Amino acid sequence: MRIAAGTPEAMLLVAKNLSRTFRGGGMLRRGGDVRALNDVSFNLAENQTLGIVGESGSGKSTLLRVILRLTPYDSGNLAFDGAEVASLTGTALKDLRRRVQPVFQDPYATFNPRFSIGSSIGLGFELLGEHRRQDVREEVRRLLDDVGLDPDLERALPHELSGGQRQRAAIARALAVRPDLLLLDEPTSALDVSVQAQVLNLFKDLRRRYGFSLILVTHDLPVVGFMCEHLLVMKSGEVVERGATATVIGNPVSEYTRTLIDSAPEVSGTKTQPVARP
Amino acid sequence: MIRRLNWRRYGLVVVTLPVVAMVFLAAALAPFIAPYDPFELDVLMMLQGPGADHLLGTDELGRDILSRVIHASRVSIVVGLVAVAIGATGGTLIGVLAAHFGGAVDSVLMRFMEIVFCFPAILLAVILMANLGTSVLNAMLAIGIIFIPGFARLTRAVAQTVQRQSFLEAAICLGMGPVRLITREILPNVIGPVLVEAAVAFSYAVLLESALSFLGLGAQPPEPSWGNMINTGRGFIDQAPWISLAPGAALFVTVFSFNLLGDGLRDVLDPKLHD
Amino acid sequence: MTDPGQAAERLLEVEGLTIVLRHRRRPPAAIARDVSLHVNAGEIVGLIGESGSGKTMTAKSLIGLLPDRMEVVSGGVRFRGRDLLDGGDPGRVRGRDIALIPQDALHALNPVKTIGWQVGEPLKVHGGWRQRRIATVVGDLLERVHIPDARRRAGDYPHQFSGGMQQRALTAMALSMEPPLILADEPTTALDVTIQAEIIDLIGELRDATGASFLFISHDLALVSSFCDRIYVMYAGEIVESGTTDAIFNHTRHPYTRALIGAAPRLAGNPERLPTIPGRIPRPHEEIRGCRFRERCPEAGAACGEAPRLETAGGNHAYRCWYA
Numbered sequence: 001m002r003i004a005a006g007t008p009e010a011m012l013l014v015a016k017n018l019s020r021t022f023r024g025g026g027m028l029r030r031g032g033d034v035r036a037l038n039d040v041s042f043n044l045a046e047n048q049t050l051g052i053v054g055e056s057g058s059g060k061s062t063l064l065r066v067i068l069r070l071t072p073y074d075s076g077n078l079a080f081d082g083a084e085v086a087s088l089t090g091t092a093l094k095d096l097r098r099r100v101q102p103v104f105q106d107p108y109a110t111f112n113p114r115f116s117i118g119s120s121i122g123l124g125f126e127l128l129g130e131h132r133r134q135d136v137r138e139e140v141r142r143l144l145d146d147v148g149l150d151p152d153l154e155r156a157l158p159h160e161l162s163g164g165q166r167q168r169a170a171i172a173r174a175l176a177v178r179p180d181l182l183l184l185d186e187p188t189s190a191l192d193v194s195v196q197a198q199v200l201n202l203f204k205d206l207r208r209r210y211g212f213s214l215i216l217v218t219h220d221l222p223v224v225g226f227m228c229e230h231l232l233v234m235k236s237g238e239v240v241e242r243g244a245t246a247t248v249i250g251n252p253v254s255e256y257t258r259t260l261i262d263s264a265p266e267v268s269g270t271k272t273q274p275v276a277r278p
Numbered sequence: 279m280i281r282r283l284n285w286r287r288y289g290l291v292v293v294t295l296p297v298v299a300m301v302f303l304a305a306a307l308a309p310f311i312a313p314y315d316p317f318e319l320d321v322l323m324m325l326q327g328p329g330a331d332h333l334l335g336t337d338e339l340g341r342d343i344l345s346r347v348i349h350a351s352r353v354s355i356v357v358g359l360v361a362v363a364i365g366a367t368g369g370t371l372i373g374v375l376a377a378h379f380g381g382a383v384d385s386v387l388m389r390f391m392e393i394v395f396c397f398p399a400i401l402l403a404v405i406l407m408a409n410l411g412t413s414v415l416n417a418m419l420a421i422g423i424i425f426i427p428g429f430a431r432l433t434r435a436v437a438q439t440v441q442r443q444s445f446l447e448a449a450i451c452l453g454m455g456p457v458r459l460i461t462r463e464i465l466p467n468v469i470g471p472v473l474v475e476a477a478v479a480f481s482y483a484v485l486l487e488s489a490l491s492f493l494g495l496g497a498q499p500p501e502p503s504w505g506n507m508i509n510t511g512r513g514f515i516d517q518a519p520w521i522s523l524a525p526g527a528a529l530f531v532t533v534f535s536f537n538l539l540g541d542g543l544r545d546v547l548d549p550k551l552h553d
Numbered sequence: 554m555t556d557p558g559q560a561a562e563r564l565l566e567v568e569g570l571t572i573v574l575r576h577r578r579r580p581p582a583a584i585a586r587d588v589s590l591h592v593n594a595g596e597i598v599g600l601i602g603e604s605g606s607g608k609t610m611t612a613k614s615l616i617g618l619l620p621d622r623m624e625v626v627s628g629g630v631r632f633r634g635r636d637l638l639d640g641g642d643p644g645r646v647r648g649r650d651i652a653l654i655p656q657d658a659l660h661a662l663n664p665v666k667t668i669g670w671q672v673g674e675p676l677k678v679h680g681g682w683r684q685r686r687i688a689t690v691v692g693d694l695l696e697r698v699h700i701p702d703a704r705r706r707a708g709d710y711p712h713q714f715s716g717g718m719q720q721r722a723l724t725a726m727a728l729s730m731e732p733p734l735i736l737a738d739e740p741t742t743a744l745d746v747t748i749q750a751e752i753i754d755l756i757g758e759l760r761d762a763t764g765a766s767f768l769f770i771s772h773d774l775a776l777v778s779s780f781c782d783r784i785y786v787m788y789a790g791e792i793v794e795s796g797t798t799d800a801i802f803n804h805t806r807h808p809y810t811r812a813l814i815g816a817a818p819r820l821a822g823n824p825e826r827l828p829t830i831p832g833r834i835p836r837p838h839e840e841i842r843g844c845r846f847r848e849r850c851p852e853a854g855a856a857c858g859e860a861p862r863l864e865t866a867g868g869n870h871a872y873r874c875w876y877a
Contacts (some may be wrong), residue, residue: 024535055745056716069450077632097453112445114466120445123462127453162833169447177452192603193770197643197816197827210627219746222775226827263750265776267802267817 012213013044018076036062038237049214051224054234060217101174106185112157117169118154124176143172164195178201184216192269233257290542297535304348305355310414314342315368316349316502318536325518333518343524346502353503356420362476369429377437389425398422407495417496421486425479432475438465470547477540481533504529564734564766565592567582572610582837584610585713586790597767602787605834612736612770616647648675652727654737658719662711668722669707677728694725717748737769741820753780775817788809789835789845796870806877808852
């Protein structure tokens with residue numbers, strides 16, 4: 001295990017004072033700018049799991065898109081494996097694209113409806129430079145099997161799959177390029193509890209087998225409690241609290257984290273109303 | 279084993295396709311199926327009503343109406359196909375580029391499209407043809423240009439929704455460049471609605487061409503087209519209504535069936551209407 | 554219903570309700586099978602199940618909102634002893650006797666009408682009230698669901714309200730006719746957890762203040778466990794277990810309920826792997842001999858080839874399993 005040895009070399013992702021402001025002038029926020037990210041700093045060591053928890057407007061989705069380089073940041077630094085993400089071009093950018101893979105929330109929008117599941121997953125192999133059709137197909141079938149799907153589903157169209165199956169297929173697509181970091185955006189919030197349990201277990205199994213780091217962005221604190229060693233709590237674009245998951249949940253320092261913990265529904269036999277603090 | 283037809287999905291197309299095919303066949307095989315030469319004058323037989331010799335009667339110069347209607351379909355079909363091809367290609371290109379690059383590219387392209395859109399279609403065609411000269415070729419070009427903004431708007435709207443889907447972001451994160459992104463991920467999703475629109479635009483092109491011919495700007499006499507035939511018949515509407523009615527009916531059936539075909543294609547191309 | 558004293562406080566009583574989906578080529582498929590449940594006055598009852606369990610259609614049938622191809626083929630629904638399915642106009646029941654808080658707040662509100670206008674709508678439809686009186690009542694309603702500066706904000710349009718406020722406005726709308734029973738169809742799924750907690754608080758508070766009953770439909774066992782008096786667990790169209798919240802969670806009988814409780818992750822003390830249920834929920838048209846959970850059940854045995862009946866374990870606790 002190489003958990004946060006303290007040396008900068010072991011760090012896969014280092015964010016320092018990241019900020020991102022969306023220019024306002026919309027009808028809702030009267031002319032004001034929205035600070036989606038404000039001075040966000042955190043580290044992620046290789047092979048680590050980090051949960052980013054926050055409610056809508058917390059900036060957690062913006063942070064995720066910044067790490068994927070789908071949206072730029074205004075100031076601060078973001079280094080992936082020692083290289084500043086914003087300045088990457090050409091092959092270096094291609095390399096980042098390959099090494100950081102997302103799994104998105106909406107299982108219905110996650111695949112191009114016009115292509116079979118197999119061809120969507122196979123795309124990753126093609127972009128890696130594997131062009132022999134038979135090899136691609138074998139890899140796709142092996143991956144489908146790895147994520148617990150029937151390999152024959154390679155021919156299925158996205159709408160023929162259930163939400164849980166689609167999310168498994170999305171994981172397969174992400175794994176096709178052998179990423180070092182998987183970014184999960186609410187990957188189970190659209191799924192039933194029993195399906196969620198299967199998918200969460202799958203992430204754990206696959207991490208053991210493939211050895212990738214993982215960032216899980218969610219509003220669901222119990223899911224982070226199950227999945228992640230480290231936790232970052234965000235509110236209105238700022239980091240409110242961070243630390244080892246067990247420590248933060250067991251002993252929250254900030255008022256907001258405590259509210260989140262109190263509001264999180266947990267299975268219990270006793271009728272205790274979740275406490276709201278308006 | 280014969281699979282049962284999914285009527286909800288294919289019904290409309292199954293019904294309209296034979297009609298559409300008939301129109302195309304008539305155009306392609308006009309010289310072989312037309313009973314008479316469409317240019318052959320027969321002054322002794324002018325303004326004959328429908329009868330055994332001339333199924334749909336004759337016009338003021340004694341030419342066989344049925345033969346002229348069949349030959350006229352060639353003009354309509356060619357104009358429709360070429361105009362739609364120009365409009366769909368140009369419009370799709372502009373729409374997809376505007377949606378994908380956004381910002382200034384989007385603004386410039388779409389403002390320009392809106393300017394074109396502002397002119398009434400027929401007026402724009404007349405203006406274009408006044409500058410290009412009256413010929414079938416120029417009619418096709420003019421109608422095609424009129425279609426570009428419609429296709430551009432449609433594809434831009436579709437491409438923009440695709441742009442927001444997570445499968446597109448997933449593709450970007452796999453390292454796909456803009457060219458592959460457009461050709462592989464965006465275009466396949468745009469092609470369905472464009473085909474539907476094309477069928478409807480085709481019927482509109484046929485209609486527009488007829489209007490232009492009616493105004494004397496399209497196919498030039500003696501070359502028959504439905505529009506100029508209707509125009510000629512105007513002068514004889516009391517004595518010989520069939521001169522206008524026959525090409526009018528042909529025009530109606532063609533336009534109507536292509537409109538229905540457009541609706542039918544929408545059903546067929548929806549991947550969610552599988553059973 | 555032999556005991557008249559008990560019957561008096563029964564607000565809603567559903568008995569043997571079976572809903573089928575008609576299909577042109579296949580035989581009709583049962584969406585809900587022989588569903589029996591009741592809601593007493595002043596109770597908050599949870600109806601929970603995963604997608605495909607039939608919970609939503611069961612709820613919709615109560616207010617006559619079933620989709621076209623679905624139909625109640627047997628069973629009865631009584632509201633205060635009056636039969637709701639036997640002809641009559643479901644519109645009369647809707648809003649006045651049973652109100653609905655829908656799931657998707659933004660789409661449930663008309664974007665071009667003010668919040669106040671929409672909250673007052675049921676009063677106009679059912680009461681034929683005067684405009685000024687409606688305005689006063691609407692202000693009171695919005696205050697009751699804790700919308701700050703309620704009277705002024707009644708003039709706002711839906712997009713000026715946050716998600717939580719929209720859901721509060723819908724709750725106010727449901728309350729407007731002071732219905733004895735309110736169906737809440739996953740009213741918090743689209744909301745943030747802290748806002749969800751506020752809405753749940755509000756429901757408890759409204760029950761205490763008005764004596765209204767709630768039938769709370771949800772897929773979230775953990776959420777329901779925090780505030781419901783009694784819970785019905787549905788699986789593949791059937792109620793597999795029902796009882797007080799304490800009975801369901803602390804004296805669980807049915808293997809499906811147990812699996813569902815185990816599958817939910819917790820804040821702390823999670824196992825290395827979450828227990829899961831193999832396979833998937835059967836579709837309505839799939840005929841299964843015997844217990845409908847049999848193929849996924851870790852405890853299935855020889856008896857499961859025959860469909861189990863709902864057994865009573867004393868009190869309100871009932872379960873549908875041979876081996877429980």
